[in-house]
Amino acid sequence: MVNFLSSVMKKLIILTGAGVSAESGIITFREMGGLWDKYSIEEVASPQAWKKNPQLVLDFYNTRRKQLLDSQPNAAHRALVDLERKYEVHIVTQNVDDLHERAGSTKVLHLHGELMKVRSEKNEKLISTLNGWELKLGDKAEDGEQLRPHIVWFGEAVPMINNAAKLVKSADIMIIIGTSLSVYPAAGLLFEASKSCLKYYIDPIAETQFLPGIELISKKATEGVPHLVEQLLK
Ligand code: NAD
Numbered sequence: 001m002v003n004f005l006s007s008v009m010k011k012l013i014i015l016t017g018a019g020v021s022a023e024s025g026i027i028t029f030r031e032m033g034g035l036w037d038k039y040s041i042e043e044v045a046s047p048q049a050w051k052k053n054p055q056l057v058l059d060f061y062n063t064r065r066k067q068l069l070d071s072q073p074n075a076a077h078r079a080l081v082d083l084e085r086k087y088e089v090h091i092v093t094q095n096v097d098d099l100h101e102r103a104g105s106t107k108v109l110h111l112h113g114e115l116m117k118v119r120s121e122k123n124e125k126l127i128s129t130l131n132g133w134e135l136k137l138g139d140k141a142e143d144g145e146q147l148r149p150h151i152v153w154f155g156e157a158v159p160m161i162n163n164a165a166k167l168v169k170s171a172d173i174m175i176i177i178g179t180s181l182s183v184y185p186a187a188g189l190l191f192e193a194s195k196s197c198l199k200y201y202i203d204p205i206a207e208t209q210f211l212p213g214i215e216l217i218s219k220k221a222t223e224g225v226p227h228l229v230e231q232l233l234k
Contacts, residue, residue, distance in 0.1 A: 009086070009087055009088040010086075010087050010088070010172040010173060011087070011088045011090070011167075011170055011171050011172050011173070012083055012087035012088065012089045012090075012171065012172065012173045012174075012175070012232075013089075013090050013091075013092060013167050013168050013170075013171040013173070013174045013175075013193075014080060014083075014089065014090070014091045014092070014174070014175045014176075014177065015092050015093075015094075015168075015174065015175070015176045015177070015179065015186075015189060015190070016091060016092075016093040016094065016095060016100070016176075016177045016178060016179065017093075017094045017095065017177070017178045017179025017180065017181075017183075017186075018094070018095060018178060018179070019177065019178020019179060019180075019203055019204075019220075019221055020074075020076050020077065020093075020095070020099075020177045020178040020221045020225075021071070021074075021077075021095055021097050021099050021178070022178065022220075022221070023074045023075075023076070023220060023221060023222045024071045024072060024073060024074045024077075024097075024099055025067070025070075025071050026067065026068065026071055026097055026099075028178075029041065029180075029183075042154050044056060044057055044060040045057075045060070045151065045153050045154055046153045046154045046155055047153055047155060047156060048155075049153075050121075050148060050153070054137060054146075054148075055137060057148075057149070058135055058136065058137065058149075061115065061135065061149045061151070062133060062134050062135060064096075064115055065115055065116065065130070065133035065134075065135075066133045068097050068098070068115055068116070068133075069133055071097070071099065072099075072102075073099040073100070073102050073103035074099075074221070074222050075222040075225070075226055076177065076178075076221035076222050076224075076225035076226070077099050077100055077102075077103035077105070078103045078104070079225045079226040079229040080100070080103070080105055080225065080229065081103050081104040081105050082229055082233065083229055083232060083233070084105070084106060085233065086232070086233055087173070087232075089105070089106075089107065090107045090109065090167050091105050091107065091108045091109065092109045092111060092164045092167060092168070092189065093108060093109070093110055093111065094111050094112050094179060094183065094186045095110070095112070096110065096112055096113050096114055096115040096151055097115055098114065098115070098116055109160055109163060109164055109167070110160070111152070111158055111160050111161065111164060111186050112151065112152045112158070112186075113149070113150045113151040113152045114150055114151075115149070115151070116129055116130055117129055117130065117149075117150035118130050118135055118139075118141075118147040118148065118149060118150055119141065119147065119148060119150045120141030120142070120143050120145045120146075120147065120148075121141075121145050121146045121147070121148040122141075122143065122145040123141070123143055123145070124159075126141045126142055126143055127150055128141070128147075135147060135148075135149065158185055158186070161185050161186075161189075164186075164189055165189060165192045168189050168190075168192040168193050169192050169193070169194065171193055171194070171197045172196075172197060172198070173197065173198045173199075173200075173232070174190075174193050174197050174198070174199045174200070175199075175200045175201075175202065175225075175228065176190065176199070176200070176201040176202070176203075176214075177201075177202045177203065177221055177224075177225060178202070178203055178221050179203065180203075180205070181209065190211075190214075195213075198215075199213060199214040199215065200214065200215045200217060200228060201214050201215070201216050201217065202217040202219060202221060202224035202225060202228065203217075203218070203221075204218055204219065204220055205218070206218045206219075
């Protein structure tokens with residue numbers, strides 16, 4: 001029965017970025033620039049940074065994790081869960097937070113990794129969930145190697161990109177939320193959708209972008225998403 005239902009349900013793909021979590025108190029990428037006066041995000045989120053100053057990298061991600069544990073899903077995360085009543089919903093997120101899962105979304109693909117997970121620095125398949133928020137130098141994976149954040153850093157390959165592109169290609173409806181569409185290859189996913197796919201973009205800056213064929217909704221996520229979800233559930 002479940003398989004039958006999912007084969008007749010329309011496929012709805014949702015691409016989310018830092019903006020969907022902004023109203024949960026998690027700062028966006030751009031705002032991060034001001035947070036660390038001395039370092040740009042590229043300088044703490046790269047393999048070179050990990051090699052040069054692993055403690056600095058750990059401090060950065062420990063701070064992010066602590067902040068995430070104090071944050072809650074917002075009305076936008078929660079509204080997206082309701083869509084699963086009528087559609088086959090897949091969320092493809094650039095976010096490393098777990099707020100979509102905590103809201104109740106069942107199919108979430110993380111393009112850039114997951115903040116609450118760690119992995120061996122020598123084997124990217126040895127992934128585990130961190131207990132708490134703090135990862136320290138000397139914390140080892142099963143293979144005896146140092147654990148690092150399970151994050152796709154600048155300059156690293158994005159292993160989930162092909163799976164994400166496949167999902168977008170098959171979408172009947174696509175909703176893009178809270179992303180400046182400036183980080184590639186994630187931003188390029190938009191162009192994988194078919195011509196017949198209905199597309200919406202919710203972001204306070206939506207109308208400043210030149211995106212023909214996409215309905216631009218210049219609103220914050222907690223306002224724009226519940227409203228669109230209500231329309232799509234009618
Ligand atoms: P970005 O910072 O480049 O863009 C954020 C977008 O969110 C902007 O377009 C902004 O207008 C919009 N925005 C701000 N407040 C909003 C709101 N209340 N509602 C809706 N939209 C709002 O972020 P990006 O495009 O996601 O790409 C940056 C990279 O930073 C990604 O790779 C992502 O992995 C990473 N990142 C993740 C998190 C997280 O996990 N929550 C947070 C910061 C950065």
